[in-house]
Amino acid sequence: MWFFRPSPPPINLGAELTVELHNHVLPGLDDGARSMEEAVQMIFFWAEMGYQKVITTPHIGATFRPSPHQIEETYSRLCQCLHEQEIPIFLTAAAEYLLEAELKADLTALRAFGPKRHLLIEFGFWVLPPRWQELTFALQSAGYTIVIAHPERYEFATRELLRRWYEQGFYLQLNLLSLVGYYGKAALQRAEYLLEKGWVHFVGSDMHSPSQIAPLRKALQHKTLRRRFSTFLNPSLL
Ligand SMILES: [Fe+2]
Structure with missing residues (x-):
């Protein structure tokens, strides 16, 4: 007998x-949005997709070192633009830090987000810094919860290292674009492996420009991602 099963x-x-x-998305601070118009286009995409909040994370480290004043000022201007254009989304300003010794200079002043003081940390893509354990320990001891940005994108990220990060209590943030092969095959394979293992805590866009809207739209359709959506912790940051 056949039963009708509604999809x-x-x-x-x-x-x-x-x-x-x-x-x-904060324009002019790093290699991301180049103008307010671009920033508004990017934010409009999230509003259209149903997101309610955007935590902005300009690069801090190496080539980019926006001051707290620059970040606050750009953030305020963007909020004003969104208000004028009636785009209904809540914006906050955090940062994406490169893991480097300079981070230890003032551990109280880092731009964290969420109730667990999440700190978004990235590494250089080719080599894991030799003092990474000492630095991450210093950050954890200062009360931050480390979120590793796009673990799937690092050339040195073996399965063993990914496991180690996960078991050590780091939160792992997958880039949606990795799932559509935007950064190449190796990143795609690591992304699928992380999803399969259930080691992805957060998913993010890492959007730098409106040209990435189309592939991001496609990534949001990824089958495994859509099956796993209830396991991601993004809503805990609302
Ligand atoms: Fe980034």
Whole structure:
């Protein structure tokens, strides 16, 4: 006998994730958005996808070192633009830090987010810094919860290292674009491996420019991602 089984209602993934937490939308501070117009275009995409909040994370480290004043000032101007254009989304200003010794200079002043004082940390893509354990320990001891940005993108990220990060209590943030092969095959394979293992705590866009809107739209349709949406912790940051 045949039974009619209604298909489940389609998931609006943006509305489920609610919070976007890794991007370079604050214009003119790093290699991200180049103008307010570009920034508004990027934010409009998240609003359209159903996100409610965007945590902005300009690069801090190596080539880019925006001051707290520059970040606050740009953030205020962008909020004003969104208000004028009636784009309904809540914006906050954090940062994406390169893991480097300079971070220890003032451990009280880092731009964390969420109730667990999450700190978004990235490494250089080719070599794991020799003092990474000492530095991450200093950050954890100062009360921060480390979120490793795009672990799937690092050339040195073996499966063993990914496991170690996960078991050590670091939170792992996957880039949505990795799932559509935007950064190449190795990053795609690591991204799928992390999803399969259930080691992904957060998903983020790492959007730098409006040209990435189309591939991001596609990434939000990724099958495994959509199956796993209820396991991501993005909504805990709302
Ligand atoms: Fe980034």
